[in-house]
Amino acid sequence: MSQxxxxxxxxxxxxxxxxxxxNVGVALTxxxxxxxxxxxxxxxxxxMTALDNIPFGHKIALTNVEKDExxxxxxxxxxxxxxxxKRGGWIHSHNMYCERGMG
Amino acid sequence: xxxxxxxxxxxxxxxxxxNLIAIIPSVFCSSKVVExxxxxxxxxxxxxxxxxxxxxxxxxxxxxxxxxxxxxxxNFAGVVVVGLGCERxxxxxxxxxxxxxxxxxxxxxxxxxxxxxKAIEEGVRYAREMQQIASRQQREEVDxxxxxxxxxxxxxDATSGMVANxxxxxxxxxxxxxxxxxxxxxxxELLGTEHILARRAVNDQVAREIKEAIxxxxxxxKNQTANSSNPNRKHLISKGNYDGGLSSVVxxxxxxxxxxxxxxxxxxxxxxxxxxxxxxFLLDSPGHDGEVATGQVAAGAQMILFPTGRGTPxxxxxxxxxxxxxxxxxxxxxNENIDINAGxxxxxxxxxxxxxxxxxxxxxxxxxxxxxxxxILGHDELFCITRVP
Numbered sequence: 284m285s286q287x288x289x290x291x292x293x294x295x296x297x298x299x300x301x302x303x304x305x306n307v308g309v310a311l312t313x314x315x316x317x318x319x320x321x322x323x324x325x326x327x328x329x330x331m332t333a334l335d336n337i338p339f340g341h342k343i344a345l346t347n348v349e350k351d352e353x354x355x356x357x358x359x360x361x362x363x364x365x366x367x368x369k370r371g372g373w374i375h376s377h378n379m380y381c382e383r384g385m386g
Numbered sequence: 387x388x389x390x391x392x393x394x395x396x397x398x399x400x401x402x403x404x405n406l407i408a409i410i411p412s413v414f415c416s417s418k419v420v421e422x423x424x425x426x427x428x429x430x431x432x433x434x435x436x437x438x439x440x441x442x443x444x445x446x447x448x449x450x451x452x453x454x455x456x457x458x459x460x461n462f463a464g465v466v467v468v469g470l471g472c473e474r475x476x477x478x479x480x481x482x483x484x485x486x487x488x489x490x491x492x493x494x495x496x497x498x499x500x501x502x503x504k505a506i507e508e509g510v511r512y513a514r515e516m517q518q519i520a521s522r523q524q525r526e527e528v529d530x531x532x533x534x535x536x537x538x539x540x541x542x543d544a545t546s547g548m549v550a551n552x553x554x555x556x557x558x559x560x561x562x563x564x565x566x567x568x569x570x571x572x573x574x575e576l577l578g579t580e581h582i583l584a585r586r587a588v589n590d591q592v593a594r595e596i597k598e599a600i601x602x603x604x605x606x607x608k609n610q611t612a613n614s615s616n617p618n619r620k621h622l623i624s625k626g627n628y629d630g631g632l633s634s635v636v637x638x639x640x641x642x643x644x645x646x647x648x649x650x651x652x653x654x655x656x657x658x659x660x661x662x663x664x665x666x667f668l669l670d671s672p673g674h675d676g677e678v679a680t681g682q683v684a685a686g687a688q689m690i691l692f693p694t695g696r697g698t699p700x701x702x703x704x705x706x707x708x709x710x711x712x713x714x715x716x717x718x719x720x721n722e723n724i725d726i727n728a729g730x731x732x733x734x735x736x737x738x739x740x741x742x743x744x745x746x747x748x749x750x751x752x753x754x755x756x757x758x759x760x761x762i763l764g765h766d767e768l769f770c771i772t773r774v775p
Binding site: 295297299301309310311323325326338339340341342354356357359360361362374375376379380381383 | 544582738
């Protein structure tokens, strides 16, 4: 994904929300812990502080999500949390699980 | 009447968005003759393929059905079929399969014509006669419900599932809502979404068929990975997928599925068969770009919408392939190959909804005759009939 990493060195730390039901957004640029992120849901814009470093294309929690609660992206469940996460935290394979297709 | 486009009305009631003469070989042996005929007559396209000889059973049936459907396709005003003469699927069967469309149709058989040169001469004469007649037909205004688009993703990167596919899904939904049709495929990229697609099925029968088709594809993949000598090729989700931010195979498949928007699923079609009705359909096919596109065109799609994050130049003979990228860097780098820059969502210039509308307008423009970049550059490598393993 190195090619994609180079896309934007923009100052705005944009987060895209794909579906209104989602509890995660997608980072549209590399984000550093403590950055103020701008969340876009269609025309609605709000702000949030990142709690972790989040690479381009990765997921950031829009709300607190408890252990074993579902993670929603595209308005659908993509897995559940192995542990609780706070709003602004990084969600990936280290703290999310999915029973399907994991061998 | 809803939105409209300018298309070519055919005798069987179907509507083409191009008005070309197709030169189709019934067997791979006649491919060069087909190519030579097409090269001598402007307004023709040709189909080279490596099959049609010594195939049996379902494998041959799929080849036969697909070739017939290509010949029946509404983008073609006429067809010249070129056979060798000894093939099991005879050129006359291919002609018979196309004939009920009422379009201009001729047959050349190399072994009957005498030799390659005589067959080329005969084919060129037929093709030019057809082209003179076709060139006089005018476009007319038709309702957008006469349009079928195909959705196929290739050379994906992280931006495909994030922006290009969801934006295309918005355009697809808009078409389907107005009575048009859209074909989603690549079952290898839909594992884990069968329950979602089944939930959107128009009835229980379709819901069952969706699940069966995706489970069958998963079995096929598992059988192949079980026998793989290379352990790195056993995974259904790659290291690059994880690096790009995908945390599960379901998340990856959802990104792929989003090309089909949120419309109800009207049915599952088998490879080489036409759509039954209107709406969003699922085509049973693996993920290879050429196999997918060929099955979609055989099903009747007049145009293919093709998101690509990393960029691919490919096209299909006689069927426009609209390239969309969600990666602004790819758009700038491969400008002569990419039609739509959905990367404007990444750069913050536009919303998904705005790019969805942009894609929808492009669909109408291309249906009315606007040439896409893959057509202008002559790309035609996506014709590739699937085989039964």
